[in-house]
Amino acid sequence: MSDRTAIHCHGxxxxxxxxSALDGLELEVPAGAILALLxxxxxxxxxxxxxxxGFEHPDxxxxxxxxxxxxxxxxxMPPERRRVGMVFQEYALFPHMTVADNVAYxxxxxxxxxxxxxxxxxxxAEHGKRMPHELSGGEQQRVALARALAPKPAVILMxxxxxxxxxxxxxxxxxxxxxxxxxxxxxxxxxxxDQEEALAIADIVAVMRAGRVVQVGPPQHVxxxxxxxxxxxxxxxxxxxxxxxxxxxxxxxxxxFPQFGDLRGPVQVMIRPxxxxxxxxxxxxxxxxxxxxxxxxxxxxxxxxxxxRLAARTGSNTVVAPGDRVDIGIDEVVVFPPAAG
Amino acid sequence: MSEAVVxxxxxxxxxxxxxxxxxxxxxxxxxxxxxxxxxxxVLPVTIPVLFLVGRVATAPATVWDTLATxxxxxxxxxxxxxxxxxxxxAAAIGVAAAWLLVRSDIGAKRTWTVLxxxxxxxxxxxxxxxxxxxxxxRGLFADLTGITIPSISGGxxxxxxxxLSTYPYVFLVARAALRNVDPAFEEAARSLGAGPWRAFRxxxxxxxxxxxxxxxxxxxxxTLSDFGAVSLMGFDVFTRxxxxxxxxxxxxxxxxxxxxxxxxxxxxxxWAEQRTRGRAAYFGTKPRRTAPTVQLAxxxxxxxxxxxxxLTFLALALPIGVLVIWLxxxxxxxxxxxxxxxxxxxxxxxxxxAAGLAMAAAIPVVVLAVRYHSRGSRWLHRTVxxxxxxxxxxxxxxxxxxxxxxxxxxxxxxxxxxxxYGALFLAQATSAGEATLLQVNPxxxxxxxxxxxxxxxxxxxxxxPLMWKGLLAGGVLVFLTTMxxxxxxxxxxPTGFDTLAVRIWSxxxxxxxxxxxxxxxxxxxxxxxxxxxxxxxPRRIQ
Numbered sequence: 117m118s119d120r121t122a123i124h125c126h127g128x129x130x131x132x133x134x135x136s137a138l139d140g141l142e143l144e145v146p147a148g149a150i151l152a153l154l155x156x157x158x159x160x161x162x163x164x165x166x167x168x169x170g171f172e173h174p175d176x177x178x179x180x181x182x183x184x185x186x187x188x189x190x191x192x193m194p195p196e197r198r199r200v201g202m203v204f205q206e207y208a209l210f211p212h213m214t215v216a217d218n219v220a221y222x223x224x225x226x227x228x229x230x231x232x233x234x235x236x237x238x239x240x241a242e243h244g245k246r247m248p249h250e251l252s253g254g255e256q257q258r259v260a261l262a263r264a265l266a267p268k269p270a271v272i273l274m275x276x277x278x279x280x281x282x283x284x285x286x287x288x289x290x291x292x293x294x295x296x297x298x299x300x301x302x303x304x305x306x307x308x309x310d311q312e313e314a315l316a317i318a319d320i321v322a323v324m325r326a327g328r329v330v331q332v333g334p335p336q337h338v339x340x341x342x343x344x345x346x347x348x349x350x351x352x353x354x355x356x357x358x359x360x361x362x363x364x365x366x367x368x369x370x371x372x373f374p375q376f377g378d379l380r381g382p383v384q385v386m387i388r389p390x391x392x393x394x395x396x397x398x399x400x401x402x403x404x405x406x407x408x409x410x411x412x413x414x415x416x417x418x419x420x421x422x423x424x425r426l427a428a429r430t431g432s433n434t435v436v437a438p439g440d441r442v443d444i445g446i447d448e449v450v451v452f453p454p455a456a457g
Numbered sequence: 458m459s460e461a462v463v464x465x466x467x468x469x470x471x472x473x474x475x476x477x478x479x480x481x482x483x484x485x486x487x488x489x490x491x492x493x494x495x496x497x498x499v500l501p502v503t504i505p506v507l508f509l510v511g512r513v514a515t516a517p518a519t520v521w522d523t524l525a526t527x528x529x530x531x532x533x534x535x536x537x538x539x540x541x542x543x544x545x546x547a548a549a550i551g552v553a554a555a556w557l558l559v560r561s562d563i564g565a566k567r568t569w570t571v572l573x574x575x576x577x578x579x580x581x582x583x584x585x586x587x588x589x590x591x592x593x594x595r596g597l598f599a600d601l602t603g604i605t606i607p608s609i610s611g612g613x614x615x616x617x618x619x620x621l622s623t624y625p626y627v628f629l630v631a632r633a634a635l636r637n638v639d640p641a642f643e644e645a646a647r648s649l650g651a652g653p654w655r656a657f658r659x660x661x662x663x664x665x666x667x668x669x670x671x672x673x674x675x676x677x678x679x680t681l682s683d684f685g686a687v688s689l690m691g692f693d694v695f696t697r698x699x700x701x702x703x704x705x706x707x708x709x710x711x712x713x714x715x716x717x718x719x720x721x722x723x724x725x726x727x728w729a730e731q732r733t734r735g736r737a738a739y740f741g742t743k744p745r746r747t748a749p750t751v752q753l754a755x756x757x758x759x760x761x762x763x764x765x766x767x768l769t770f771l772a773l774a775l776p777i778g779v780l781v782i783w784l785x786x787x788x789x790x791x792x793x794x795x796x797x798x799x800x801x802x803x804x805x806x807x808x809x810x811a812a813g814l815a816m817a818a819a820i821p822v823v824v825l826a827v828r829y830h831s832r833g834s835r836w837l838h839r840t841v842x843x844x845x846x847x848x849x850x851x852x853x854x855x856x857x858x859x860x861x862x863x864x865x866x867x868x869x870x871x872x873x874x875x876x877x878y879g880a881l882f883l884a885q886a887t888s889a890g891e892a893t894l895l896q897v898n899p900x901x902x903x904x905x906x907x908x909x910x911x912x913x914x915x916x917x918x919x920x921x922p923l924m925w926k927g928l929l930a931g932g933v934l935v936f937l938t939t940m941x942x943x944x945x946x947x948x949x950x951p952t953g954f955d956t957l958a959v960r961i962w963s964x965x966x967x968x969x970x971x972x973x974x975x976x977x978x979x980x981x982x983x984x985x986x987x988x989x990x991x992x993x994x995p996r997r998i999q
Contacts, residue, residue: 171644195647202648208641212663221659222649267650 128177201264551627582685787971893927
């Protein structure tokens with residue numbers, strides 16, 4: 117563990133009524149980073165967040181925050197001493213206090229300047245005297261973030277921070293929250309089940325499954341080089357073909373591609389739809405059988421000679437219509453062992 | 458019926474087409490017959506009370522004589538201090554018990570919750586009777602053990618009896634409110650650096666405060682209105698003095714003056730409680746998770762058990778035990794078993810008719826308040842609640858004055874008695890009905906109107922079937938309250954009409970304890986059934 121590690125979780129396990137929520141979780145969060153804990157519901161991501169915050173005590177394992185041990189076999193530091201700022205899914209703004217009082221809750225009485233400072237940071241300097249229910253959803257979220265940031269915590273934890281916002285507001289709040297967190301130079305862990313959200317905001321994505329972290333890395337890496345077919349399916353759209361691997365390459369019905377690995381024999385080959393480029397050609401290898409047009413792009417369903425189907429995401433200007441025959445160009449493929457899940 | 462819609466389709470159309478965020482039909486006017494009914498319902502109480510005001514206003518000399526004596530000032534002070542001390546004690550007990558049974562890890566929570574709620578069915582005068590006959594030189598305790606404990610009577614006795622019979626009002630609402638506080642609030646406070654006690658004090662307590670204030674308001678009004686317990690204990694507060702003045706003097710104006718002062722006091726309390734509600738919005742929604750329980754250390758666990766055991770003993774086991782012992786003694790002493798069938802019949806018929814009347818009367822009030830927002834419907838709604846908060850003895854007195862002057866035939870008739878019951882307790886039926894109707898999407902009624910059905914038919918075929926369960930729950934409450942009612946019954950009952958409450962109250966000396974035991978146990982048994990439906994198994998009925 118280096119000085120630059122803000123949170124270090126080691127071997128955390130937690131069971132609820134016999135059901136395992138965390139199963140030897142390992143997680144390191146570098147200082148200053150925004151890390152997304154991404155996983156389907158029930159994978160233990162919220163439990164992991166609550167263990168770090170001190171709302172759940174793990175059955176085993178240890179947690180360090182900013183170099184300070186907060187949990188191990190004989191230690192359970194209460195939440196108020198961990199220097200952790202939590203932003204709750206439904207914000208949990210105290211309904212009986214004004215916005216300013218909410219933000220001041222974690223501060224000493226004298227620190228009124230700090231209240232204005234963080235409210236300015238989230239762009240709500242004028243709203244200090246309002247009550248929480250008088251604010252819009254996006255404003256409530258900013259207040260929740262300001263309240264968590266006010267005591268200058270070592271880390272900020274956010275539980276499904278954007279799930280309560282409607283779609284239009286969500287995109288804007290994602291950008292704003294990322295900008296605020298970067299300006300505050302804080303370390304952040306946020307939990308989400310939305311892969312798009314994780315990829316858009318996080319510096320580092322940690323994919324969780326069944327109580328463990330199964331892959332950690334920058335968003336681009338997790339997307340381009342998923343560590344398993346399950347991750348490939350969970351993070352983004354994916355198409356699978358059968359192939360046969362040899363040294364440095366893999367053979368598929370669509371041609372031969374380079375292989376980044378040393379698998380031999382039968383393999384699964386994963387392709388992202390936007391890596392597939394259909395080119396109109398009257399004697400092409402596939403036929404376009406369906407099209408979903410989205411405006412900014414479109415999804416084409418291609419049928420190969422052997423009846424196998426493949427999706428291609430292309431720009432909306434690609435002039436291909438159902439019924440057309442096409443040739444297929446492919447950027448790259450990812451290869452997995454045949455039995456991998 | 459539907460002229461409002463037909464006459465002004467433009468006004469109604471936007472409401473029926475665009476779903477409004479609030480379930481109201483601001484644009485639609487209520488049918489006139491509904492207003493006639495709604496207003497008629499509050500007249501049996503409002504007219505006599507206004508008449509009382511008029512009568513007092515026309516006798517200024519007597520008013521000043523009554524108010525100028527130092528006794529009235531002392532009486533006012535005593536009533537205020539008494540009400541405040543009962544309310545404070547009931548609130549403290551109620552909140553503490555609710556916290557233990559919601560948030561601590563104490564065992565057997567369901568059983569404790571039932572035991573702690575049950576004293577709700579024990580009227581204060583039954584508790585007073587039990588405490589009186591248990592303590593003192595000739596009490597049951599001295600009789601059984603040979604050890605004399607001081608007599609529990611007077612101001613202390615009245616305070617104890619009322620505290621023990623009213624704390625469940627606070628307990629039940631505080632328990633519901635504590636369960637509905639999202640644990641995320643407490644966690645947010647903890648992660649912002651607050652310890653467990655500060656988090657509870659600054660975040661949890663303020664959120665249950667409106668509920669506790671509402672429960673405390675009920676306690677304060679109940680205490681102010683109580684007649685039976687203070688009379689048995691021989692403690693002079695307003696109700697007892699008013700009754701004595703009414704009984705003992707030819708000129709009844711002094712009683713009327715005191716009644717008006719008491720009414721004003723009740724209104725001030727209601728107003729004060731309204732004022733404490735701040736700007737904050739409290740959400741009644743169920744939180745997603747239940748808060749984790751707090752582990753009690755050994756010594757606090759013992760203290761908690763002692764508290765709950767002591768409470769259950771004093772408020773539940775003692776009164777029931779004392780009544781049972783008296784009953785057995787009466788039986789073995791060769792006393793005739795008097796099952797008091799006349800009083801049982803009187804209590805049951807009076808309460809059933811009152812409950813039925815209140816349920817029927819609640820319909821226009823609820824529909825007007827929930828579906829046709831207007832200044833008028835708000836006033837009607839408020840009047841119903843103010844009627845509920847008036848001490849019964851003052852209303853009964855007003856009705857006696859008015860009826861003996863203007864309603865010769867109805868004076869001291871069964872009809873007048875049940876009409877007054879129904880009007881007094883109407884708020885219990887309306888609040889339950891309101892809660893149900895608020896859950897019903899108004900577009901269901903709009904759909905019926907749109908399909909060509911008039912207001913009356915819509916009410917009969919759509920609104921009522923959807924809200925009758927709530928009304929029924931309210932009717933059960935009215936039944937319970939009427940069973941326990943004493944002072945209005947004493948003043949308004951027809952000659953020969955008897956209730957269990959009257960029988961118990963008339964047992965003022967130890968010679969009669971054995972005789973009071975049977976009606977008191979019967980009263981508890983009859984009240985326990987609706988209480989079980991409402992508190993222990995609310996899902997059965999709602």
